[in-house]
Amino acid sequence: MPIVKIIERFLKALEAHVDLFFKSARYALGSIIMFGVAPEYFGLWLVWRGVSLMLPHWVFQWGDDKLYSLYQRMVLFFFETCTRLEVVLYGDAFDVLKKRESVLYLGNHQSTVDWIVADMVSLRCGSLGHLRYVMKDTLQLIPLYGFYFHVHGCIYVKRGKFSQSKMISSLDYLKNPKIPTWLVVFPEGTRYYPGHPKVIEKSEKYARDHNIQNGQGSSGKDISQHPVLKHHLVPKVKGTWLVTEHLHEKIDAIYDVSAFYEGSVNEEGIRGNAPQLIGLLMGKCKKIHIHIRRIPMSEVPKEEEALKTWLHNLYIEKDALAENFFSKDKETRASVQTRLGGRPHSLGLWSTLSSFLVFTAITVPALCTKFGRQLYLQLLVYGTLGGYGWLALRSVC
Incomplete structure (x- = not known):
């Protein structure tokens, strides 16, 4: 074998190893910092909670939202800025960027990254701090953050x-007109994950057994020929209905958000698992397509049965949209951005870097002193135990 080819192969292998090293370092550093600053963040929150005790609760929430936005910007610094992730927006996205309103965010659920997509959308809309989630109860066990999510307004x-x-009871708190809210709901409840086919099969069987695979789209278009959902699980209505019933006058619109992660379909046209948190931090996904459809609340039914039909029909339309991104035809997937009018939208560096620098400025001096290290440990231990106790006493779910 010519010496030139040997050198070329060596250089390519070296480049691959160096690239893997930097990606692994980014994952390790990002994970350590995002979880490691929890005690500092909790300390800042405690100070603000103490300062605002004698003030109206909406004032406390205003400051809390600012803190939440600060932290989530740092999350996006690692997940979007450092990974050089390209975000492409579709549908009504560029119209909603100009709005400042309270929103019910309905997202498709296929990855542990989906909550970060909500960060991406809300930051571009100037509403990052207003994000609150309907989330599964096991997340209460996350040290410090499990308690904090609830006091921030998550359910x-x-x-x-x-x-x-x-x-x-939690929704009643959010009724306050002085507390802007983006309430995020994933109606499927569980991730659509091809690696766990039993979950998908169970959803399809439920749809067939209850004869809910046919209907008319929320836009009035006849979609009666559609089979059971191909790219989503059957949406559950109870949580969405309670939100629409109790916050119907508070919420301005539903943002129907569909996220599609590039690289989820292989060369044979077979859909695989969407990238998860580790994969995204490792740079395994280079582009995310985000389609947003704004639906005024005046068009959303209040009655549970009517909303159940409306929601399922909405997901049939989401399924038809998803076919553009998950099609077996390579040309169809390659041309989707042009055909659907997608446009890239990048964040300015300072919008995320600033938060990283703030937390670095707080953390480094604290960990370099004996008092700082003691305070860090006490906040971590006593804050976690106190949060667990508070959640248990309140029995929040």
């Missing part, structure tokens, strides 16, 4: 033991 729910009264 925990239990699968199989859903408590309407406790969810309504």
Whole structure:
């Protein structure tokens, strides 16, 4: 073998190893910092909670939203800025960027990254701090953050033991017109994950058994020939209905958001698993397509049965949209951005870097002193135990 080819192969292998090293370092550093700053973040929150005790609660929430935005910008620094992720927007996206309103965000669910997509959308709309999630109860166990999510306005729910009264109690807090809200709901409940076919098969069987695979789209278009959902699980209506019923006057619109991760379909046209958190930080996804459809709340039914039909029909339309991105035809997938009018939208460097620098400035001096290290450990231990105790006493879900 010519020496030139040997050198070329060596250089390519070296380049691959160096690239893997930097990606792994980014993942390790990002993970350590995002979880490692929890005690500092909790300390900042405690200070603001103490300062605002005698003030109206909406003032506390205003400051809390600012803190939440600061942290989530740092998350996006690692997940979007450092990975050089390209975000392409479709549909009504560029119209909603100009709006400042309270929103019910309905997203498709296929990855642990989906909540970061909500970060990406809301930051571009100037509403990052207003994000609140309807989330599964096991997330209460995350040290410090499990407690914080609830006081920020997120709503925990239990699968199989859903408590309407406790969810309504949380929704009542969000009714305050002085507390802007983006409430994120993933109606499918569970991720659509081709690696777990039993979940998909169970959803398809439920749709067939209950004869809910046919209908008319929310736009009025006849879609009766569509089979059971091909790219989504059957959406659950209870949580979405409670939100629309109790916040119908507060929420301005539903943002129907569909995210598609490039690289989820292989060369044979077979859909695989969407990238998860580790994969995204490692740079395994280079582009995310985000389609947003704005639906005024005046067009959304209030009655549960009517909303159930409306929601499923909405997901039939989401399924038809998804076919553009998950088609077996390579040319169809390659041309989707042009055909659907997608446009890239990047964040300015300072919009995320600034938060990273703030937390670095707080963390480094704290960990370089004995007092700082002691305070860090105390906030981590006592804050976590106190948060667990508070959540248990309140029995929030």
